[in-house]
Amino acid sequence: MKYQSYIETPIKFDKKTGLGNCQTLALERRYSDMKSMYLDEETRKKKEEQENIVVYRFYDLGVPQKDSELSFGTSIVYPGKVGKEYHMTNGHFHTILNTAEIYYCQAGYGMMMMENPEGEVLYKEMRPGEVIYVPGRFAHRSINLSSTETLITFFTFRSDAGHDYGTIREKGFRKIVVDNNGNWEIKDNPRWK
Ligand code: MN
Numbered sequence: 001m002k003y004q005s006y007i008e009t010p011i012k013f014d015k016k017t018g019l020g021n022c023q024t025l026a027l028e029r030r031y032s033d034m035k036s037m038y039l040d041e042e043t044r045k046k047k048e049e050q051e052n053i054v055v056y057r058f059y060d061l062g063v064p065q066k067d068s069e070l071s072f073g074t075s076i077v078y079p080g081k082v083g084k085e086y087h088m089t090n091g092h093f094h095t096i097l098n099t100a101e102i103y104y105c106q107a108g109y110g111m112m113m114m115e116n117p118e119g120e121v122l123y124k125e126m127r128p129g130e131v132i133y134v135p136g137r138f139a140h141r142s143i144n145l146s147s148t149e150t151l152i153t154f155f156t157f158r159s160d161a162g163h164d165y166g167t168i169r170e171k172g173f174r175k176i177v178v179d180n181n182g183n184w185e186i187k188d189n190p191r192w193k
Helices: 041-050 166-171
Strands: 026-030 054-060 070-077 101-107 110-115 121-126 131-134 139-144 153-157 174-179 183-188
Touching: 026 070, 041 153, 070 121, 070 139, 110 174, 139 166
Parallel strands: none
Antiparallel strands: 026 054, 054 070, 070 153, 101 131, 101 153, 110 121, 110 139, 174 183
């Protein structure tokens, strides 16, 4: 029997980089991939023209998208800000809406921002060694609250959950997180539809 990489356990996750030894890059987002995601679109555009650096990356192990499987891997959000807003992921609902997800913070300091279609909002800080449970029905976005450290989280979710990025791209999240003299602050998103 030919074993696939993800069941050749144990998979070693490097404590510094957060990367598993047989992961592959699944997704990479630069400023140019985040149009209208930040409140200060003008600054985002400027940053796209000037440097267009990578804001975040996902690595996974190519687990088949079946309801019997669990996808897992690493999410990495690099430090920085666009205007007053911290670097973050675009965020998504799961296509099968009522499917949960686990995030385990390996390094850095961040926040998980969550909201469901009924308008309930949850937000949780993340520090190394802490686990965040994202309940089913909740869209989720990782935000890097550190100005210097990379936010590294390990995630796992039901493999067939799927990703609905479009809803957030159109509507945004109800709340945004901005820097206020070195502290984070939650604000209503004036662009939320
Ligand atoms: Mn997810």
